[in-house]
Amino acid sequence: MGTTVGIFSTSSFFPIPPRLRRVPVRRPFAVAAMGEDPIREWILTEGNATKITRISPVGGGCINSASCYDTDAGSFFVKTNRRIGPSMFEAEALGLGAMFDTQTIRVPRPFKVGSLPTGGSFIIMEFIEFGASRGNQPVLGRKLAEMHKAGKSEKGFGFDVENTIGSTPQINDWSSDWVQFYGERRLGYQLKLALDQYGDRTIYEKGQRLVKNMAPLFENLVIEPCLLHGDLWSGNISSDKNGEPVILDPACYYGHNEAEFGMSWCAGFASAFYDAYFQVIPKQQGYEKRRELYLLYHYLNHYNLFGSGYRSSAMSIIDDYLRMLNA
Ligand SMILES: Nc1ncnc2c1ncn2[C@@H]1O[C@H](COP(=O)(O)OP(=O)(O)OP(=O)(O)O)[C@@H](O)[C@H]1O
Secondary structure (H helix, E strand, O other): OOOEOHHHOOOOOOOOOHHHOOOOOOOHHHHHHOOOOHHHHHHOOOOOOOOEEEEEEEOOOOOOEEEEEEEEOEEEEEEEEOOOOOHHHHHHHHHHHHHHHOOOOEOOOEEEEEEOOOOOEEEEEEOOOEOOOOOOHHHHHHHHHHHHHHOEOOOOEEOOOOEEEOOEEEOOOOEOOHHHHHHHHHHHHHHHHHHHHHOOHHHHHHHHHHHHHOHHHHOOOOOOOEEEOOOOOHHHEEEEOOOOEEEOOOOOEEEOHHHHHHHHHHOOOOHHHHHHHHHHOOOOOOHHHHHHHHHHHHHHHHHHHHOHHHHHHHHHHHHHHHHHOOO
């Protein structure tokens, strides 16, 4: 039988919503399957279903296999990965759980993470029926800002676990200093990766020069750590059947709210999105000067993940800043 990941092992951590709550009545065939299939086991016990009526594949993801489990207690969304242990899904569940707890923007509620007996891991979460539209931009902007406002951290900048941005590790060790955190754990990590995997000394050295000289971009700012989705691009933004925005597949950490716009080059945010956002959290002084700095992390990550097509975007941002900062 697959092991379960400690903190997700009881329904009290992610209690089942009333819609899905039922007294479990187990059938003999369900008992017979226990232990061989921890997904089925959870759904038929803590998931409060007595029978699974249909399992259908859900397309769209690149990294994992996804399915919808229809049951007499509602539907569950399940992702499995046959190669990777549960730490990746554990990080996803912690991120989803943190966003869910803000009770602001809609995210799928995570229920359970565990290992598969044949190797690999799984995550079970709330199934969301998506609508046709990508959602209302002003509502998305307002709700995202509300999440940023509500998601506070007492530990500073970082997150309780490492997670991934695409498939690149994202280091989240806590820090009380945002400029240091962003310089070392975000830009510095990606620059080192480019040096190690491509031998790209030019981007590494110029990028490090920027990191050492970027403090003036943050002068006179008070930066409160707030909960970020961390990977907010159009593929991770949807809407439910009522048109409410939904955000998925996060790489959460507590950071400067402006860093959330780092993927704006492929997120399709309209001006109505930004207007609504800044009505809840006003723009800070110097926002425009930092915009490209926050894009840089994601361009570097794309360079590291997908190759040289993204190098020139990253390099020209670095060069522009070095000129602007006389560094
Ligand atoms: N909670 C959910 N309920 C219903 N459908 C979902 C839910 N979460 C994701 N999906 C759908 O399943 C598809 C795959 O999910 P996801 O994108 O999280 O997969 P992945 O392989 O983990 O990630 P990636 O997109 O990075 O490859 C998505 O395109 C989305 O349409």
